Amino acid sequence: MEKNRRLWLKQIGLGVAGMGLTNFDSLASPLAAEKLTTGFKDEANLIYLRSNENPYGPSPLARKAFVDHATISNRYHWDIETQLIAALAQKHGVQEENIVLGAGSTEILDMVAKLASSNKGNYVIADPSYDYWTVTLDTLGLTKNRVPLTIDKKLNLQAMLEAVNPDTKLVYICNPNNPTGTICEREALVAFVTKIPQNTLVLIDEAYLDFTQQQSLCTMVKDHNNIIIAKTFSKIYGLAGARIGYAIANKTIIEAMANLQSNTNNSVSVVSKLAAIASLKDTAFVSNCYSLNEEVRHYTIKELQKLNCECIASTTNFIYFSLSKYHKDYFKQLENNGIQGGRIYEEEGKWTRITVGTMAEMKQFIKAIQ
Ligand SMILES: Cc1ncc(COP(=O)(O)O)c(C=O)c1O
Known part of the structure; x- marks a missing residue:
């Protein structure tokens, strides 16, 4: 061993x-x-x-993919996005129509921020949590509603639920939470998400879920139209600099997000996409x-x-x-x-x-x- x-x-x-x-x-x-x-x-x-x-x-397989495919960078190769999306749909047990790609999950978070901010209101976020991306929400006019963590530095789901009001456009759940590294129990999270009103988006950031044994909430998008799961290749897959992330959500949300990307699924280079496909196999x-x-x-x-x-x-x-x-x-x-x-x-x-x-x-x- x-x-x-x-x-x-x-x-x-x-x-x-x-x-x-x-x-x-x-x-x-x-x-x-x-x-x-x-x-x-x-x-x-x-x-x-x-x-x-x-x-x-x-x-190693991703490194090989970068080297082997560098020379095809002169073409757009639209077909490669289809291959990556198909591989991700299979991995997560969802349909291809449930996925959109971004340049890291940062672009996904940014697209969700723009989607949520189309009407004024507020968003709910734990404090401290991962909030580098929320400048877009603030700039586009949403009010930040911070909810302190519990004494043992976990997300306070009950308090976050109570913070949601008719003007809440978005609730952000980072699970596990950055910077604290704490995780919500899956059952509690499922119950929480189910109680959020249908017209409020719930963004679940699973950037670090691969370091745990907990199952993703991604199959919930089949029955819940307001859930968006953000995923990334930057962490356990070791591709932070290659900038590959994706969202999983219901078809209508994915289409609305795709409309916020001028070249849908193509802010990620072909070489990065091929490295991501190789990584999934490794x-x-x-x-x-x-x-x-x-x-x-x-x-x-x-x-x-x-x-x-x-x-x-x-x-x-x-x-x-x-x-x-x-x-x-x-x-x-x-x-x-x-x-x-x-x-x-x-x-x-x-x-x-x-x-x-x-x-x-x-x-x-x-x-x-x-
Ligand atoms: C919780 C969380 N979400 C999203 C990101 C963005 O990562 P990337 O854009 O590289 O996918 C990070 C980066 O550290 C993070 O910690």
């Missing part, structure tokens, strides 16, 4: 050098990619633990990433606790923890050690978030803050 894992790490470019990797393989390794794009002084030691990316990706990569993430996350939480940092139980590839009992200057320690970490989310309790990198990266992270 251990031998297999070492072999796999070597194959994806994180093992020892000299395994006969092509130039592209070594460029595609996460640390090499960062070297190309950042101005850090000591680039060899740069550790990216800020954006919840996958430190092992893209998968189930070994996904399950290896899943178990490595679990192992490294457990290690990191244990070490953070030894440093008096209270950690919220995480179901994701990041950890939310408190710096209120940590006695050094955390951010200075990170900076001095070439580590990019998260920010403070809640001043009270000084909560921050760290991405789970490779075991070697997390050992350096812990050493840096000890």
Whole structure:
């Protein structure tokens, strides 16, 4: 088992050098990619633990797809979107008409924001939650209605339900929640969604659901016209820079969203689409990433606790923890050690978030803050 894992790490470019990797393989390794794009002084030691990316990706099959298909980028290849949508429909047990593609789930969130904002009103969102995308909602005139988390940093579904009023156009549920890493029980979420009025959109962001054992809510779109599920290839599939996301919803919503994209399904390049198709086939990569993430996350939480940092139980590839009992200057320690970490989310309790990198990266992270 251990031998297999070492072999796999070597194959994806994180093992020892000299395994006969092509130039592209070594460029595609996460640390090499960062070297190309950042101005850090000591680039060899740069550790990216800020954006919840996958430190092992893209998968070997996706890398091969990028290389093999780069030369067809001179054509539009409209047929490739059909192949990707068919593969996604099969994976999620829905019809092809239930899916629209976007350049990352950011574009999906943006399309939903525009859809919801066509009439004035408000939207309901947990606080803190993933809200970088809500500037579109604010700019287009919706009022933000923030609902605090519970004391154990979970979404307060009851309070979110109570916050919905006749003017609510959209409710956003990030499950698992970013930045806290907490998950709603599926049954509670199904009950919640069912109670939301039909004329209010419910956007369920499942960016991190692949790091859990919980089943997606995507088949609910068959019976619920107001549910939109946002999915991404940026996290467990390791394709953040390739920008591939998609929405699953009922046909009418998908058509309305598609009308907000001038070239429907084609903000994603053909090469990225082919890499996504290849990634869906690389189930070994996904399950290896899943178990490595679990192992490294457990290690990191244990070490953070030894440093008096209270950690919220995480179901994701990041950890939310408190710096209120940590006695050094955390951010200075990170900076001095070439580590990019998260920010403070809640001043009270000084909560921050760290991405789970490779075991070697997390050992350096812990050493840096000890
Ligand atoms: C909860 C959540 N949703 C959506 C996104 C957007 O990801 P992408 O646009 O890369 O799919 C992120 C990125 O970190 C995220 O954390």
